[in-house]
Amino acid sequence: MLRQVSDRLLAIVAGSLLALMISINSGLAILNSPLQASWAAHGIGALVAIFLVVVYSRCFRLSQSKANRHKKDNKLISLPSWAYFGGIPGAFTVLLAAITVNSEIGLSGTLACALVGQIVFGMISDHFGWFESEIKAFVLQDLLKVLPIIAGSFLLIFI
Template sequence: MQASRKLIFIMPLVALCSGALLALMIKLNSQLALYSSPLWASWIAHGIGAVTVLLMLFLLWSWRRLKGVKFTSYVASPLLPLPWWAYLGGIPGAITVVLAAITVNSELALAGTLALMLMGQLIFSCIFDCYGYFGVVKRRIQLREIIAMMMILLGAMLVIFAR
């Protein structure tokens, strides 16, 4: 029980760091796209990302082996039986990198791009929640969530149009 209480405080911090890294990634990829092309920037980003993840997996595997810790399924056998669509995450990821590299170098800039990306994430996650797509637990959208999305949309519009 104590570990789950710690996670309640740690997970929002992890998500915040993830958002900061997303902004950094988009900015760096858009800079690369300025000197090459959005497609080349995506290719480079995903290649370097794959090498980085492989290095992280190797380091985790080595550390666990050195410590004598029993391997968990994500380290010992990464290709567990999954639904076919679970392997397709790289497709929207690659398209996101390309589109973000294009829009960051437009009048939207980084803040406008991220604001609209956040809005897209919220809308589609609510649709997934309502209909239970991709194995998500079905749940009804609350009025407070709709109000929050409207406020975020207004904030995005302020970021984009109030320059």
């Protein structure tokens, strides 16, 4: 139970940091360009990620072999090649968010639309089992869960 609460709180913090990142990058995009803002964000993000990897590995004393091993049923497995390309949609996310935040929909509209996109893509991905996820068939109840979010996003942007 405590693990579920902490995971949800971490997800809320991640969402807040995403909003902060988009807001900061859009300000940088106004002064330069959305592409330059994306480059700056990812360059600084790479440096911070390297720092965090070093700190994490030292704090938890992970050996190189343990950190790079993934086991399933006591067999060593390797990551699929597509698993290394997560930065590509991330780069487009930063670029497109910097553009849309500076439009008439603003930060809250951008985040609302991004949330709808994430949920819809997630449901499609779950339905087809993309990226080796567990297949979760789409049911009518799922649509009933998404419609209030879409309606709220519509109200946020257009009213």
